[in-house]
Amino acid sequence: MGSSRLEYTLGNHGSENFRGDDIMESATKSFQKGEIPGIIAIDEATCKGCDSCKRHCPTGAITGMFGAVHRIDADRCINCGQCLVSCPFGAPFETVDAVETVLTRLNNKDVAVVGIIAPAVRVAIGEEFGLPAGTLATARMYGAMEKAGFKILDNNLAADLTIMEEGTELLHRIQGELSGGEAPEEGHGPLPQFTSCCPAWVRYVELNHPALIPHLSSAKSPQQMAGALAKTYGAQKIWGVEPGKVFTVGIMPCTAKKFEASRPEFISAYHHLAAGGGTYSGEAFPDVDAVLTTRDLARLLKKMGIDLAKEPGSAGDSVMAEYSGAGTIFGNTGGVMEAALRTVHAVITGTEMEPLEYRDVRGLKGVKSASVNLIDAKTGKALQVNVAVVHGLKENIGAIVDEVLSGRSPYHFIEVMNCPGGCINGGGQPVHPEGSGWMSAIAPLFAWR
Amino acid sequence: MDDHALILKHPLRVRMFHYILVISFLPLALTGLALFFKAFDEPAMNLVMRIHVVAGVVLTLGSLGFFVIAYDRVVLFIRRSFAVTVNDVKWFAVLGGYPQKFLLRKKVAVPPMGKYNSGQKLFGACMLTGGALLIATGWGLWGFPHLLPHGMAHAFGEIHLILGLFLTLFLCVHVFLGIYMFHDFKAMFLHGRIPYAEAREAAPLWVENELVALRKE
């Protein structure tokens, strides 16, 4: 129970330096200079050509005939890792492994290593240490990470920030449309608004449907907000460390977060510090320095001899570990939407949503939709907000995208998570031996080509 | 007793099924090895895999067909293959006398055997259970690798590989001895009959206990 297939992502693959050998030296095809290409690759010795991965891949990035060794086309790949967690033989592996890099920093007393922990990690990390699936191991996880030398910045706090930023943006867009449907002002995009916290979804849009880009929320993902926050507010106000000495590590259920952190535009903290009166004059540094998946973190802890299951719990070492229940449900499909609705409801009606649980957006159905009826406290007018929640990009995004592109979408706000079930089933999560993420029809594959 | 009398050892239904096994299992074994060693380039590996799948379908349908049409023979086969006695232990202790026959040209006494000697019983039991597992895991891997629980899919793969390699090796022994025992080769591949004298020497318990003489017309 809970045994992982870590052996499939270990090995000699992957550079020691997170941003070392594998970055794009110059912009080419579908990568910007500085981004990491080919985060997921397929081991030729292990692949049997069974075509299972192709059935999961949302972008058709996997080539290779049935029975022959398969390959991933890095230009089409969105780094979601569903092939990796689905392969019966463990052939796909991650080419980026930051464990040694992070270990070096943890052992360096001059560096403040900040762990940005995603919600989905706390209900899965226990599986790597023999605990049952879904065990909520937050306290033990904090304790283990603090013992390893991390400072804790809970990504759920950044998720709360995301709700404030993205929720406000949504309200502006809705107001913009309500007031006569004029052309969107500067900064107010068109409806429907898509969530943008899923880096696989974002790259999917950039590659396949760039016309949808204005619909993407301008808000960063919680990971990237957290990185920027850590090196500005966190460094100065909470930990009292020089920004250049803060090493941020995303602890994520997601392989695409390794790509997201490498996006060259994500050096906002540096820009903020360098621009504002020139308080910082060193070299540019990224907002998020490295990313460890849940599996990577387990491997790191085991290398340090830390058994998470036996750790006494910790409540977190600073206010940067304090989050709301709305933030923590981000890991589930429908969680971002429910969190957003709790705040949108309060802002518009002036009262808290009662009950706080919004069950219409919960559950494993591929596309969930709901209409939320609110009475605007300021004007007394009724406002109907139509929302949709999509997960399992491969099977479920087609109709939604078609609707939006043709202007027929009835929705104001759409949450999109690439992975079936949401981030809890991300490409970086422990592979549960009794589980499978397949939620669609039980139909045979019968590969031939 | 007329030593030149003939016994119907393999009725027509049995010989037909054996043909189906030959045309399906041999390609399965050869393509299986090619897949395991990744022996060819991409288009060739695709063809190899397609042959493997088609042969697997033939094996499945043939087995199901035989089960339906000749259930009585299936029961007989299981009864014979899985009946283990102390004679089987003694037979294996001298390896059936084969190494001595081939390598030392010496004839060694073996305990009295039924229709299938101990080695053939082992082969039959392995082929029946191994073959059934290969068929079941094969369909699982071809039909549902994308949705089976991960541990189960991985186990199907391991079982399919290990049993495939094992049965391929055992098959080599069967093919060699099956051709060497030329009377039995002709019986299985041509007319189904073996001479009484051969049977009395190789399978005395079968001759004593399980045969009936046909009434003279």
Add this chain to the structure above:
Amino acid sequence: MGKKDYQYMENPFQVTRREFLSITGAIAAFTALPAVWVRSRVTKRNNYLRARAAGLYLDDRNAKIRVSHGNPVVTKIYDEFAHAPLSEISEALFHTRYINRSKGIA
């Protein structure tokens, strides 16, 4: 049917009724039981996800604050640093733009 050209054959009645039934029972058990087990495991394949999701909803139920706008640290961050959502600092640090990569797969 014509003259048979063999003189001996296997006794067609050599299997007893008991043997026949027990072998049939064994075949039925060895096929049906694994099939039922596989089917039950396949039906339960998403349960680990339901468990992980339930863990997060439990975290939500146990939380002291359950709405993002009620998180005092969020308020603190805006009061002491970013001022308000979509402020100049918020735009610089918490918002981004996207790029058209479609030519990369044209």
